[in-house]
Amino acid sequence: RKEVEQDPGPFNVPEGATVAFNCTYSNSASQSFFWYRQDCRKEPKLLMSVYSSGNEDGRFTAQLNRASQYISLLIRDSKLSDSATYLCVVRSGGYNKLIFGAGTRLAVHP
Amino acid sequence: GAGVSQSPSNKVTEKGKDVELRCDPISGHTALYWYRQRLGQGLEFLIYFQGNSAPDKSGLPSDRFSAERTGESVSTLTIQRTQQEDSAVYLCASSLDLVFRDRDYEQYFGPGTRLTVT
Numbered sequence: 001r002k003e004v005e006q007d008p009g010p011f012n013v014p015e016g017a018t019v020a021f022n023c024t025y026s027n028s029a030s031q032s033f034f035w036y037r038q039d040c041r042k043e044p045k046l047l048m049s050v051y052s053s054g055n056e057d058g059r060f061t062a063q064l065n066r067a068s069q070y071i072s073l074l075i076r077d078s079k080l081s082d083s084a085t086y087l088c089v090v091r092s093g094g095y096n097k098l099i100f101g102a103g104t105r106l107a108v109h110p
Numbered sequence: 111g112a113g114v115s116q117s118p119s120n121k122v123t124e125k126g127k128d129v130e131l132r133c134d135p136i137s138g139h140t141a142l143y144w145y146r147q148r149l150g151q152g153l154e155f156l157i158y159f160q161g162n163s164a165p166d167k168s169g170l171p172s173d174r175f176s177a178e179r180t181g182e183s184v185s186t187l188t189i190q191r192t193q194q195e196d197s198a199v200y201l202c203a204s205s206l207d208l209v210f211r212d213r214d215y216e217q218y219f220g221p222g223t224r225l226t227v228t
Contacts, residue, residue, distance in 0.1 A: 034215075043220060098217060101152070
């Protein structure tokens with residue numbers, strides 16, 4: 001079983017739609033959580049950290065459920081420019097290195 | 111401020127040759143990571159440097175791969191006797207990696223080196 005699992009998608013949504021991605025992690029001792037975005041043939045870029053209380057940044061909302069060991073990302077009012085691969089990232093307790101999920105592809109169409 | 115830089119941006123080499131890839135992390139970042147990403151695939155962890163600690167080499171795929179880091183600055187990833195399966199984008203990332211805040215573990219990536227082995 002992979003440490004971090006994501007639905008690879010693709011999620012094809014129209015502009016203005018709300019879309020949600022989930023991610024599950026296997027190590028209950030995991031401590032830090034992030035969402036990264038990767039555009040085609042570009043490097044990953046940090047989208048947001050995920051805090052226990054949940055956090056929002058504009059149209060993006062991240063939630064963490066430690067009991068069920070999953071993280072979610074909600075994107076409201078999707079834009080064409082949101083089309084990308086979204087990577088779920090986890091730092092497991094006692095280790096500094098981050099574990100990257102394989103990513104969920106999002107395609108927003110007019 | 112300046113981000114993570116990598117050089118070269120592209121490298122084409124013949125099978126069997128050695129290559130050296132360079133990474134300049136963000137100033138002040140103590141942790142440095144190398145990843146490999148094959149076309150259409152996810153990130154594959156290679157090696158992690160943290161300050162003066164021994165590097166975590168658990169992700170290096172074979173003994174043809176090695177990496178060095180000078181203090182808390184530049185790192186080089188060397189691939190000896192390259193094979194066609196080494197063709198990929200090699201990404202470097204750095205982070206503060208302090209223990210006080212979650213955000214100190216946020217990694218910032220360089221643009222990568224696209225390696226093609228012919």
